[in-house]
Amino acid sequence: MKSVLVLYYSRGGHTAKISRAIAEHIENGGNTCAVMHISEAMKEGLDWSKYDSVALGACVMYGTYDKSVFEFTTKHQAALSEKPSSFYSVNVVARKPEKRVPENNKYLQKFIELSPWKPKDVKVIAGKVDYPSWRWWDRLAIQLIMKMTDGPTDPKTVIDYTDWDDVKVYADHIVSLAD
Numbered sequence: 001m002k003s004v005l006v007l008y009y010s011r012g013g014h015t016a017k018i019s020r021a022i023a024e025h026i027e028n029g030g031n032t033c034a035v036m037h038i039s040e041a042m043k044e045g046l047d048w049s050k051y052d053s054v055a056l057g058a059c060v061m062y063g064t065y066d067k068s069v070f071e072f073t074t075k076h077q078a079a080l081s082e083k084p085s086s087f088y089s090v091n092v093v094a095r096k097p098e099k100r101v102p103e104n105n106k107y108l109q110k111f112i113e114l115s116p117w118k119p120k121d122v123k124v125i126a127g128k129v130d131y132p133s134w135r136w137w138d139r140l141a142i143q144l145i146m147k148m149t150d151g152p153t154d155p156k157t158v159i160d161y162t163d164w165d166d167v168k169v170y171a172d173h174i175v176s177l178a179d
């Protein structure tokens with residue numbers, strides 16, 4: 001039985017949902033999985049020795065990640081590098097299959113560039129467009145990104161682009177990193 005830690009940064013809740021789905025699938029496979037927002041992990045501290053592998057996920061906001069993500073990977077660079085570990089980036093540009101290839105996803109590349117922890121294993125996951133729940137200025141900005149990339153611009157649009165079966169495959173992969 002393996003013990004996995006899933007850490008995430010989520011602003012609107014979708015990356016949290018993906019992270020919980022990863023944890024649920026891992027537990028259904030007979031392993032254990034703790035799932036935690038990085039702000040909670042920062043506050044409460046972590047006993048890294050309890051885990052065989054670690055995954056850290058974060059959503060893309062305006063081309064980058066919340067600064068707390070980099071604060072976390074800076075503080076815990078050693079622990080993350082010593083463990084079998086993986087990073088997953090959640091963004092809506094990844095609704096296009098070719099943008100789910102890590103080398104073709106500029107946000108994934110941006111993470112590798114900016115984070116002192118250089119994950120050996122990476123994953124790009126398509127996120128959710130949820131215009132009605134976003135602040136008007138955020139909605140306008142994303143509508144502009146979507147207009148430029150042939151995505152939905154109707155302000156009523158709510159589309160979950162996540163491939164939930166692939167999330168399960170990724171969950172199994174995180175467990176296998178610990179072998």
Ligand SMILES: Cc1cc2nc3c(=O)[nH]c(=O)nc-3n(C[C@H](O)[C@H](O)[C@H](O)COP(=O)(O)O)c2cc1C
Pocket residue numbers: 009010011012013014015016059060061062063064090091092093094126127128129130134138142145
């Ligand atoms: C303010 C804001 C900025 C965003 N910027 C980008 C972006 O630059 N590129 C992109 O592909 N997706 C962008 N997104 C889409 C989010 O990455 C996507 O909605 C993700 O599912 C959000 O995850 P969360 O609910 O965990 O916060 C943005 C979303 C918001 C609300």
